[in-house]
Amino acid sequence: MTALHTLRETARRTVDPVYWDFVAGGAGEERVLADNERAFDRYALLPRVLRGAARRDIRVDLPGAPAAGPVLVAPTAFHRLMHPDGERATARAAAAEGAVLVTGTAATVPVGEVVAAAREIAAGAAVWFQLTLHPRREVTEALVRRAEDAGCTALVVTVDAPVFGRRPRDLRNGFTDLPPGYAAENMRDLPGAPPGGLTDIPMSPAISWQDFDALRAVTALPVLVKGVLYPADASLAVAHGAAGVVVSNHGGRQCDTVPAAVDCLPAIAEAVAGRVPVLLDGGVRRGGDVAVALALGAAAVGVGRPVLWGLAADGEAGVRRVLAELRDDYAHTLTLCGGARNADLTRDMVVRRSGTW
Numbered sequence: 455m456t457a458l459h460t461l462r463e464t465a466r467r468t469v470d471p472v473y474w475d476f477v478a479g480g481a482g483e484e485r486v487l488a489d490n491e492r493a494f495d496r497y498a499l500l501p502r503v504l505r506g507a508a509r510r511d512i513r514v515d516l517p518g519a520p521a522a523g524p525v526l527v528a529p530t531a532f533h534r535l536m537h538p539d540g541e542r543a544t545a546r547a548a549a550a551e552g553a554v555l556v557t558g559t560a561a562t563v564p565v566g567e568v569v570a571a572a573r574e575i576a577a578g579a580a581v582w583f584q585l586t587l588h589p590r591r592e593v594t595e596a597l598v599r600r601a602e603d604a605g606c607t608a609l610v611v612t613v614d615a616p617v618f619g620r621r622p623r624d625l626r627n628g629f630t631d632l633p634p635g636y637a638a639e640n641m642r643d644l645p646g647a648p649p650g651g652l653t654d655i656p657m658s659p660a661i662s663w664q665d666f667d668a669l670r671a672v673t674a675l676p677v678l679v680k681g682v683l684y685p686a687d688a689s690l691a692v693a694h695g696a697a698g699v700v701v702s703n704h705g706g707r708q709c710d711t712v713p714a715a716v717d718c719l720p721a722i723a724e725a726v727a728g729r730v731p732v733l734l735d736g737g738v739r740r741g742g743d744v745a746v747a748l749a750l751g752a753a754a755v756g757v758g759r760p761v762l763w764g765l766a767a768d769g770e771a772g773v774r775r776v777l778a779e780l781r782d783d784y785a786h787t788l789t790l791c792g793g794a795r796n797a798d799l800t801r802d803m804v805v806r807r808s809g810t811w
């Protein structure tokens with residue numbers, strides 16, 4: 455069992471089973487959830503040798519995060535369900551490990567406190583804000599102002615949630631709202647918006663690129679688009695001024711009939727053609743997965759559930775262990791593949807693992 459899997463099992467024993475199901479589960483029959491991880495087993499790396507790769511540097515320049523580590527904390531809702539310190543602990547851990555933290559609309563600690571917690575650990579810590587666009591633009595704008603005032607350095611707009619995914623575990627458990635004392639704090643007291651319960655996260659199928667353009671008009675922050683699987687949508691995102699594209703199927707929590715995230719990466723990297731960074735999340739569980747994603751064209755990867763395992767198992771220290779393990783395992787894999795820099799991992803080094811055709 456890897457270090458991450460040990461933390462997962464500790465978390466499973468620690469967390470209320472209803473909250474565990476919320477985190478661990480996915481939409482429908484959880485086919486996509488399973489496939490995100492399994493897909494990485496279908497790829498193998500062909501190492502290069504004798505490349506004189508002694509001076510390793512795995513940093514990457516991302517929007518609002520120069521010299522970031524290649525593993526980001528993907529935005530996940532309601533960290534206080536995992537640990538009383540919630541997003542505060544996650545922020546401190548991410549800052550300590552040099553990882554970009556994406557906090558967001560559904561955080562249970564207000565964004566100002568999250569950024570302050572990160573900056574207490576490292577003055578230059580980068581925190582991005584995940585935004586779910588509200589059909590009423592003034593609500594979105596008020597949320598953006600909160601993120602800007604807090605000191606977030608980029609926005610990440612989630613585009614794969616026009617409606618909430620149908621998640622059988624949550625339906626069976628009756629997990630339809632947050633327990634008393636917990637709220638999506640950033641949604642509190644917004645003009646005309648409801649008070650910040652689970653169902654108050656604004657999801658609307660009416661949102662379009664026009665809303666995206668309207669968002670860009672009210673902020674100077676770089677805006678990434680998260681949840682793209684269709685290559686032409688990645689091109690559209692670039693055309694609409696996106697600063698980055700995140701290939702993601704929302705960790706298998708939305709549509710249960712889409713491909714594994716990593717399988718969508720090459721076509722999107724091709725469509726974007728280096729104009730903006732392409733990121734990937736979904737199923738990343740080891741350094742080799744990070745290496746495969748980078749070789750297939752990702753500039754960096756996000757991790758969702760493993761961070762929550764670490765948080766539930768051991769708070770800030772647990773999240774640090776997860777991020778350090780993935781970073782160090784990636785760096786080790788890079789060296790084993792003859793690379794010193796992320797760019798040394800190239801697409802021709804990725805092959806199908808035998809027996810998985």
Ligand SMILES: Cc1cc2nc3c(=O)[nH]c(=O)nc-3n(C[C@H](O)[C@H](O)[C@H](O)COP(=O)(O)O)c2cc1C
Nearest residue numbers: 477528529530531612704705735736737757758759
């Ligand atoms: C419990 C949980 C909550 C999530 N909440 C959000 C969210 O609020 N906004 C969002 O864009 N993505 C959300 N995601 C999706 C993650 O950002 C990410 O796409 C996914 O977790 C990556 O897959 P992984 O968990 O296999 O690493 C959530 C995922 C989980 C597991």
Ligand SMILES: CC(C)CC(=O)C(=O)O
Nearest residue numbers: 531560615652655704707
């Ligand atoms: C509360 C939700 C908006 C969080 C989410 O995106 C998810 O559970 O996948």
